[in-house]
């Protein structure tokens with residue numbers, strides 16, 4: 177056995193498809209001094225027992241692109257390594273057996289086209305021509321993705337490993353990672369069963385063991401193992417090699433051809449976890465006991481779809497454990513807890529499909545130190561404190577597994593592990609009819625049911641049951657005053673001698689303002705992309721208060737801490753749990769506030785864009801004059817123990833002014849009308865402030881250096897290639913949810929990042945980038961005739977380059 181080297185630039189843990197792909201791509205990018213450490217043999221984890229279906233469409237453009245990269249790699253790898261991968265581009269068929277599923281498929285077909293993926297819609301009869309063995313009496317329609325396919329999971333992994341070795345990567349099997357050493361917050365060495373390796377970077381690709389490995393390094397990788405089964409049959413007459421893969425979500429099943437027989441698996445609604453009390457030793461190349469009883473309902477469904485299955489003899493029922501995550505997406509990126517540790521794990525039974533592309537972007541991330549594009553849906557920093565509790569993670573993961581093939585409803589909430597994080601107002605708001613949603617464990621009022629209205633969500637693709645309630649809340653904010661509990665906001669404090677200097681470097685907007693100033697600012701990456709967008713309030717010469725979205729707590733904290741120049745005295749603290757937040761918004765907000773404070777809240781005394789310490793109803797609080805709904809208002813950040821008193825006082829003071837509780841779904845409609853951007857949907861690392869219409873929030877006119885400045889200056893020299901615009905439809909019945917395709921003069925030019933309904937405008941509203949590689953201008957944008965494709969239908973719409981509501985900011989500054 178070859179001796180372990182004393183050092184390597186990168187140590188990849190795990191010789192499954194993801195580890196091999198990452199090592200292959202690292203070497204391709206010049207990191208030949210990479211080694212793979214595999215505790216047993218290549219493919220001996222989940223990889224060896226995968227079914228091998230490769231589907232590509234996901235709900236995010238970049239993740240779909242990542243899966244398309246897998247396909248491109250699997251098509252070409254054999255010519256490079258000489259090892260066949262078993263890749264077969266036989267296409268993928270997906271059935272719809274009810275009206276809602278058909279709508280979902282049509283919406284997916286629209287998204288696929290937006291993302292550049294061909295997806296054809298077929299009649300039941302046409303689908304049957306592609307898959308003659310199936311019954312289609314209940315099929316409403318089907319979708320066909322011609323570039324989907326299947327692969328042999330072990331073969332493709334061995335081919336990737338060979339490709340990596342040809343480029344210099346060394347592989348050590350029968351070697352276990354046992355621990356790590358650290359220096360100044362970074363990993364410095366890996367400890368293995370055969371010795372110690374000093375390294376710059378560790379990549380944790382240990383599949384379902386990745387959580388356990390993460391714990392050795394103090395890194396949380398929230399995943400659990402779940403049993404997943406599929407049946408392999410003997411040959412079945414009529415099963416031909418060219419048969420597409422088939423997914424029948426309404427029957428929870430999938431199929432693929434294998435040596436003249438079928439592989440047929442599914443997602444049981446009552447999944448069975450595995451290794452709850454820890455992993456058995458030496459679980460290599462092993463399977464679990466087949467669980468026929470658990471599988472039978474799935475099998476019955478499959479036999480009804482493919483009757484010849486009933487007469488086929490079963491070769492084997494595979495029961496393999498696989499890692500699943502609490503949101504059904506995999507986990508990629510730099511661990512926020514420790515420098516130099518990267519993770520690629522938790523592949524939710526699509527690791528074969530994702531392996532090629534995931535390894536590619538992870539390698540790019542490692543080499544560049546930043547993600548190559550917006551990978552937020554899979555970024556490890558999307559998790560937070562609740563994900564440290566394995567029981568919570570398991571409960572949510574099992575719920576998501578059970579919903580794997582369920583229709584993904586717009587606005588859908590999940591129910592497991594709730595309630596967990598509650599604002600002090602939770603019970604009061606519940607009593608007032610609040611219907612809660614959940615984000616990062618926080619219960620947040622989505623909307624308020626009136627007496628007699630059912631206080632729960634009823635999902636659909638049409639107008640939802642909360643439409644009227646949200647309209648009421650919207651109207652209250654626009655015409656009177658509304659109170660929003662936004663206690664879940666992430667809040668940080670940056671303190672120190674050099675706090676201003678640090679933030680001036682990090683923020684694209686000018687935050688070096690007098691004490692009492694409040695600034696909305698993007699923070700940019702080196703390409704000028706929007707890494708974070710948040711609010712910075714100056715509380716003292718050496719102290720800033722930073723407010724960002726609930727879901728971005730881990731991400732933004734990590735981004736800010738990592739980018740504070742090392743020689744500066746500026747310490748970041750997460751103070752989220754110290755303050756509840758009540759946002760008082762609407763034209764009557766001042767009149768309410770005046771009734772409960774002696775402090776000056778007049779426009780002259782407390783202008784828009786300022787922060788003040790006030791006493792309101794006895795509560796000492798920070799009032800931020802800012803808005804995300806486009807009205808006069810204040811965010812009141814109050815120590816948690818005063819929150820209930822403050823809430824009571826505001827509601828009493830506003831009762832004759834028509835004050836109303838309002839929730840997050842109203843915020844969404846209000847901010848869309850005002851054109852306020854949402855990070856992750858409308859802005860993110862792939863978009864610069866210039867493209868996003870946020871040039872006003874960037875200090876390019878000053879001489880102050882800031883991260884991303886050069887990239888923006890470069891971009892200023894030529895016309896923009898994409899531009900964020902707003903769209904409204906004339907037909908008020910159209911429902912926009914995001915990802916609808918934008919057409920200009922009959923040509924596809926982009927898709928919506930977010931969509932919703934503007935209750936003041938009485939129109940659907942969407943925000944999306946119009947793209948043109950040759951460059952575009954206002955004149956070009958305004959000269960076009962626009963349509964939105966919604967569930968494959970083209971709808972006439974109008975383009976708008978500015979806010980649709982209060983463009984002069986008169987209401988906000990009132």
Ligand SMILES: Cc1cc2nc3c(=O)[nH]c(=O)nc-3n(C[C@H](O)[C@H](O)[C@H](O)COP(=O)(O)OP(=O)(O)OC[C@H]3O[C@@H](n4cnc5c(N)ncnc54)[C@H](O)[C@@H]3O)c2cc1C
Nearest residue numbers: 190192194215221222223226227228229353383527528529
């Ligand atoms: C029944 C079943 C069917 C599936 N079907 C499909 C499908 O059709 N399509 C699809 O895309 N995906 C499918 N999958 C999912 C797919 O198998 C996985 O997502 C994928 O194999 C994960 O690869 P990985 O490299 O992350 O993990 P693994 O293959 O599990 O690799 C992790 C490796 O880490 C090693 N390791 C662990 N601990 C240590 C240590 N301490 N030191 C060193 N090495 C260590 C392990 O030995 C293992 O080899 C299926 C999964 C199952 C269970």
